[in-house]
Amino acid sequence: MFWIAVVIGFVALGGLLVARKKHSREAxxxxxxxxxxxxxxxxxxxxxxxxxxxxxxxxxxxxxxxxGDVLSPARGLHPSAxxxxxxxxxxxxxxxxxxxxxxxxxxxxxELNDSSHDEKVRxxxxxxxxxxxxxxxxxxxxxxxxxxxxxxxVGARIAEVVTRPxxxxxxxxxLAAKIEEVQKEACTxxxxxxxxxxxxxxxxxxxxxxxxxxxxxxxxxxxxxFPKCREVVVI
Numbered sequence: 001m002f003w004i005a006v007v008i009g010f011v012a013l014g015g016l017l018v019a020r021k022k023h024s025r026e027a028x029x030x031x032x033x034x035x036x037x038x039x040x041x042x043x044x045x046x047x048x049x050x051x052x053x054x055x056x057x058x059x060x061x062x063x064x065x066x067x068g069d070v071l072s073p074a075r076g077l078h079p080s081a082x083x084x085x086x087x088x089x090x091x092x093x094x095x096x097x098x099x100x101x102x103x104x105x106x107x108x109x110x111e112l113n114d115s116s117h118d119e120k121v122r123x124x125x126x127x128x129x130x131x132x133x134x135x136x137x138x139x140x141x142x143x144x145x146x147x148x149x150x151x152x153x154v155g156a157r158i159a160e161v162v163t164r165p166x167x168x169x170x171x172x173x174x175l176a177a178k179i180e181e182v183q184k185e186a187c188t189x190x191x192x193x194x195x196x197x198x199x200x201x202x203x204x205x206x207x208x209x210x211x212x213x214x215x216x217x218x219x220x221x222x223x224x225x226f227p228k229c230r231e232v233v234v235i
Contacts, residue, residue: 039064043145044095047112049227051096054155058169059098059107067092067129070106071136088128098158107162108139115145198223198231205233 040048040063048063055061066089073085096110111129116122126142133140139161143149152174159169196205205221221233 043114044112047143047145047149048096050149050151050154051110052227053151054158055098056169057101058166059158060101060104062097062099063095065094065097065109067094067132070094070097070109071132071138074135089132092125092129094129098162106138108141108158109133111140111142113142113144196221196233198225198229198233203229207235 038045044063048061051061068086068089071089073082077085094109095112098107098110099105100107111126113126117126130140141157141161143154143157155169156174195207197203198205203223203225206224207219208222210216210218210220219235221235223229223231
């Protein structure tokens with residue numbers, strides 16, 4: 001009986017060690033992660049550069065903001081209704097949020113829609129966000145993803161929905177829109193010279209116009225990889 005008890009004991013100990021080793025491997029698998037290369041997709045990063053120019057010093061831009069950090073269920077709801085509201089906000093985020101640079105109060109949310117938003121699930125999600133923002137009185141601006149975004153157009157859309165935008169913001173973006181219109185007409189007429197390549201990173205350059213300072217209104221070539229590359233070429 002003694003030896004039988006010893007054998008049973010060893011078997012039980014072996015089983016316990018195997019179980020602990022398996023649990024350890026599962027725990028390691030759960031706690032294994034990888035770093036996502038970039039915060040934004042290529043399209044989101046491209047739009048961010050334009051948004052940064054349009055916003056200037058009048059707004060602070062935050063990206064990938066949890067909807068639950070911007071919206072919350074209205075007060076006075078029954079606890080069960082409040083929980084349902086919180087659940088609907090879960091695992092959703094705004095692409096960008098513009099805040100006042102002084103107190104970081106939220107001024108508007110911005111969504112950049114690519115072809116994935118044509119899917120039914122995404123459309124339902126977009127409709128919910130639009131309704132939630134309307135009920136909260138939060139302006140929501142939706143831009144369709146495309147190859148290029150005129151700075152003046154982006155700024156004008158922001159000025160339309162933000163309460164009391166600064167006069168400087170309105171004037172700067174009105175000037176940008178006018179310059180872009182002149183540039184578009186020049187392109188149509190074939191008056192623009194051949195597009196050069198950036199001497200620093202070899203990316204295609206874009207003709208831009210200075211928006212302020214002593215060179216306001218003057219044209220120059222700016223790297224299309226801005227703001228990662230800030231190389232300019234005087235025309």
